Amino acid sequence: MPKHRLDMYTEDSDEALTARLKCDDASALETLFNRHYKPLCHYCALFTRDFAAAEEIVADLFIKIWDNRHSSDILNVKGYLFLSIRNLSLNFLQKKKNPVDSIEDITIAQHVLQDMNTPFSVLSGREANKRILTMIDLLPERQREVLLMSKIDAIDKHTIAQVLGISVRTVETTLYQAIRQLRNQLKIS
Numbered sequence: 001m002p003k004h005r006l007d008m009y010t011e012d013s014d015e016a017l018t019a020r021l022k023c024d025d026a027s028a029l030e031t032l033f034n035r036h037y038k039p040l041c042h043y044c045a046l047f048t049r050d051f052a053a054a055e056e057i058v059a060d061l062f063i064k065i066w067d068n069r070h071s072s073d074i075l076n077v078k079g080y081l082f083l084s085i086r087n088l089s090l091n092f093l094q095k096k097k098n099p100v101d102s103i104e105d106i107t108i109a110q111h112v113l114q115d116m117n118t119p120f121s122v123l124s125g126r127e128a129n130k131r132i133l134t135m136i137d138l139l140p141e142r143q144r145e146v147l148l149m150s151k152i153d154a155i156d157k158h159t160i161a162q163v164l165g166i167s168v169r170t171v172e173t174t175l176y177q178a179i180r181q182l183r184n185q186l187k188i189s
Contacts, residue, residue, distance in 0.1 A: 014077030021069040029069075032077070033062050039153050040085050046148045047089035057088050082155075082163040135185045143178035150175055 009017060009031040020028035037058060044054035061084055065072070074080045136144055145164070149155045150171075155163075157171045164171070 015075070018069075018074050018077055021065070024069070026066075029062065029066050032065075036078070036081055039155070040081055042153050043082060043149065043155075044085045044089050046145070046152070047086065048092055053092060054089075057092060058085060061085060061088060076162065078159055079162040082159070086163065131189070132182075135182055135189075138185070139178055139181060143174055143181065146171055146174045147178040147182075 009020075009028060012020075012028075012031070014032060014035070017028040017032050040058045040061070041051065041054045044057050045051045048054050048057070061081070065074075136147065139147065142164075146160060149160050149163075150157065157168050157175070161168045161171045166174075
């Protein structure tokens with residue numbers, strides 16, 4: 001039985017897929033999209049605090065990649081995607097003045113979907129999540145960004161360093177400082 005074209009591309013590197021884009025290969029774009037959509041949405045939502053807007057921003061990025069496939073040379077695809085999403089998210093925030101509390105809704109939805117949770121544990125989880133998110137919001141911007149990328153999106157420290165344009169050691173130090181500050185805040189409250 002012949003393999004579906006998308007199945008053939010699952011083993012290809014991101015860079016190989018971008019090379020296929022230049023040959024108008026829509027399946028390569030779809031593979032990139034499927035591979036990076038979810039982590040990009042979560043990363044974008046860290047900035048926008050609106051998961052629906054994050055999904056739209058990520059989809060728009062892939063449309064731009066397709067539209068510019070002949071004229072762009074992307075050397076590090078993952079770094080490019082995360083840096084682009086960061087910039088597009090910041091642009092979105094500049095255009096929109098009122099913040100939306102949507103990251104909390106994502107976390108709460110994960111708890112609600114678990115069948116084993118009692119109403120009490122769901123409410124307790126919401127309160128704990130809200131408290132932790134409030135504490136995370138109090139962190140300096142760089143600490144908050146590194147912490148969320150590392151712990152929420154499970155992005156490795158080398159990719160974080162590339163995306164943010166800092167050294168791996170700086171990522172490690174910043175992450176350590178953020179976790180230490182959160183622990184101190186949790187002890188106080």
